[in-house]
């Protein structure tokens with residue numbers, strides 16, 4: 266069953282088209298990722314879904330509701346994460362949970378929720394004294410306190426250290442495990458790869474691909490990469506000449522070979538024919554990163 270349906274969404278700011286005809290549909294119970302570089306139109310898209318911006322054209326439905334005309338009802342089915350500035354510095358975690366519970370007709374038990382999020386010992390702590398990771402956890406708690414059917418989480422892990430980021434991933438999974446459909450906006454490949462059931466890749470205001478992570482990666486084809494340290498100098502041309510090999514790169518004492526088919530065995534056999542062995546061997550399968558480059562012609566960080 267579809268929870269979010271977006272068709273032909275267009276949003277302009279003056280003569281700049283931020284979103285130029287986005288179509289996507291999010292199914293119940295999935296973690297759906299919107300992945301794209303800075304300025305791709307991700308936030309504008311989710312703000313139209315949240316009813317915070319009025320589309321220039323196209324339709325948006327969230328659990329059958331039109332965010333423009335059904336905003337009162339939308340509040341009960343869609344949980345959106347707060348911007349940090351929306352909470353007063355001196356409010357405590359407990360007070361914030363109490364206050365936000367009062368906005369909803371069927372709120373979750375907030376004590377249970379913050380226990381799940383590991384914030385119980387911070388109940389009396391003021392917002393300004395929370396760490397970055399704790400603020401993020403509170404923001405997730407407030408996004409789901411109204412027992413929404415859908416939660417929108419936008420750039421949740423930006424600015425967090427790697428450990429807090431991984432902890433936040435566990436929390437996002439726990440939100441989904443509560444039965445909430447999650448729309449996750451991110452420009453981190455690893456995050457999308459690890460969490461999302463399906464991903465819409467957005468570039469320059471358009472969806473350039475929409476699929477499962479495995480489906481997106483398969484667009485790259487059967488491309489592999491092997492890295493190793495050779496035991497002795499050799500002519501890279503002997504590897505480039507192999508039919509399995511697309512390219513050979515050297516950086517300091519390491520060699521990287523890209524190619525297809527039975528690449529590993531072809532490379533190792535050819536090296537041994539020249540009396541060279543390979544140590545520190547690493548084999549990389551195609552990743553979402555490679556898929557992104559194949560789809561957009563550039564890396565997400567460019």
Ligand SMILES: Nc1ncnc2c1ncn2[C@@H]1O[C@H](COP(=O)(O)OP(=O)(O)OP(=O)(O)O)[C@@H](O)[C@H]1O
Nearest residue numbers: 278281283301302303304305306307308309310452
């Ligand atoms: N209020 C605004 N007024 C004018 N232009 C805007 C406004 N908000 C966003 N834009 C422009 O619209 C485009 C899409 O922005 P948007 O914030 O939706 O992208 P994004 O993918 O979320 O990027 P980021 O990851 O940087 O937040 C960008 O070119 C941005 O500069």
